[in-house]
């Protein structure tokens with residue numbers, strides 16, 4: 001009997017990459033003007049590149065299939081083989097790009113540590129060693145992640161970015177922004193995208209996270225650097241042809257979905273408060289500024305994997321990123337009805353875990 005078939009719906013909080021293109025977005029994609037982008041002849045790609053460069057107050061941008069490629073092209077432009085890039089110890093560039101900087105570009109890395117990934121310029125400057133002569137590795141570039149993913153969606157203070165830019169300029173060290181979620185930082189802080197953009201030599205931004213496009217990132221810089229990166233993109237096999245159909249999704253995402261991130265942020269805050277109500281050791285909701293909620297289970301007997309399995313049995317997916325670290329990410333495929341279920345299930349299961 002039809003009436004008895006219960007469709008089990010899954011609420012996927014593993015990442016904001018899981019969003020699916022909406023009907024409207026698909027319509028815009030289907031109607032996009034296209035050309036051969038390796039020849040520079042795709043009008044929709046050209047439009048997206050110009051639009052994004054301008055948003056960040058830079059001269060040019062390069063459409064890339066992934067944020068990892070955009071990051072890797074950028075840092076390759078800033079750091080020569082045998083020189084180093086310095087970054088925070090839990091940043092995507094050193095933890096989640098499979099050693100690409102070393103593998104492809106001969107770039108070595110050193111890292112500083114920080115609480116929640118929060119940028120403090122003095123932490124960076126303490127390890128920055130430019131022009132180190134014939135014996136020690138020279139620091140050529142600094143990479144900043146904003147928002148900081150594994151730090152729990154941390155927004156980097158613009159005052160610290162400014163301070164670091166001033167000092168690093170004096171030292172002759174370049175700066176790269178891993179801005180996969182710079183859109184979230186902009187919405188949470190109110191700082192203009194161009195005010196973030198002006199402090200960096202290169203930037204990478206993702207369209208495929210909270211903005212909801214199915215594919216796509218951009219590497220952003222001055223004209224000369226982007227022209228050089230365009231050659232390297234082709235060399236890496238990232239030159240694509242009639243990709244106006246996906247660039248159109250990116251344009252649509254920026255025009256229509258950017259402001260919607262505020263709702264993701266509000267919902268992440270609500271989820272954090274529900275978790276905090278079970279135990280303040282799990283999360284500090286005060287620090288939840290964007291769409292990522294990191295849950296610290298170190299004071300509980302349960303592991304992140306066990307908790308994610310229990311949630312999964314209730315139809316909620318979350319990421320166990322460490323033995324005691326569970327990550328929940330809000331995005332616009334979540335509905336109000338989903339939120340009710342998330343709140344009910346999370347508090348019930350966490351309370352049970354607390355007493356057991």
Ligand SMILES: *Cc1c(COP(=O)(O)O)cnc(C)c1O
Pocket residue numbers: 065066067068069071092093145148149178180181206208217
């Ligand atoms: C997602 C992400 C990237 C890029 O990831 P891809 O999966 O390669 O698109 C880069 N940096 C951060 C901080 C990210 O979260």
